[in-house]
Amino acid sequence: MSDPVSALNNAHYGAGIAEVSELGAVGMITLRGDINTRGVQKGAVDVAGVKMPAPLHCVTDGSAGIAWMSPDELLIMCNYADVAKKLETLRGKTAKVHALAVNVSDARAVFELRGPHAREVLAKVAPVDLARDQFKSGMFRRTRIAQVPAAFWMPEEDVIRMVCFRSVAQYVFDVLSVASQPGSEVGYI
Amino acid sequence: MLIVSCPNCGITAEETEFHAHGEAHITRHAVGSSDDQMETYLFMRKNPKGVHFERWRHQYGCGKWFHMARCTMTLEVFGTYSAQTYSPPDDLLARIDARRPGWREAT
Ligand SMILES: [Zn+2]
DSSP, X not given: OOOOOOSSSXXXXXXXXXXXXXXXXXXXXXXXXXXXXXXXXXXXXXHHOSOOOOTTBEEEETTEEXXXXXXXXXXXXXXXXXXXXXXXXXXXXXXXXXXXXXXXXXXXXXXXXXXTTHHHHHHHHSSSOOOTTTSOTTBXXXXXXXXXXXXXXXXXXXXXXXXXXXXXXXXXXXXXXHHTOTTOOOOOO | OOXXXXXXXXXXXXXXXXXXXXXXXXXXXXXXXXHHHHHHHHHOOOOOSSEEXXXXXXXXXXXXXXXXXXXTTTOOEEEEEESSOSSOOHHHHXXXXXXXXXXXXXX
């Protein structure tokens, strides 16, 4: 089997006020259906290995995770190598309910912003209140990064993970790098 | 700038996370309609100074459609409501009545 190649091959920018990294190939499965039903939830939870998130939240544990994308969509995250097997299991588990599961790993790019200024860098490019008492670890927010759609969450304080479409990976990396250029601290958040 | 609350996912955000898609509650004249009705459906739109009902979509968020009532003059948002309806809900109309007495006659 050929090696998976992510959009930016682990590109990294470490000279600014926050570290910007592309995280390489990440396994992602989109699950659409009535996510309030037991059948869909059970399939997602069994395959992901984490609990069901509340609306607008995500539950992550290392590379495993479930994110609440919309009232009828979940994003299941896992190791890239495990996607095919998990997808097959998930399709089996949701065979009797009205649901659709698709491997979207290669359609996405994943980034990490790290450091005490990570919130500040993100706040420059997303229309979201990133104050410490507003956006908290465990929340999952779909929004835009500058001009393109993206979603992000905080696995821990000062660490932001972000998903975007693969086709705009270079744009997002460039935007985050510019927003974290040296000396660009705002000092507000 | 409009501050919009999406009734589908519950997020409140500023308008750039959303996209406006024009006047709401338009009758879709189709097969069997007259030329005048078809023209009305395709081209005739209100352009009120004041209370207006529109279709919006949470473009960068949950991706769902919804309706919004707002004032085109002050940009006040009176409320948002489900896309699965032919008319605004009564409680929203009552709220608009309180905020803009006489608006129904003006429209
Ligand atoms: Zn929404």
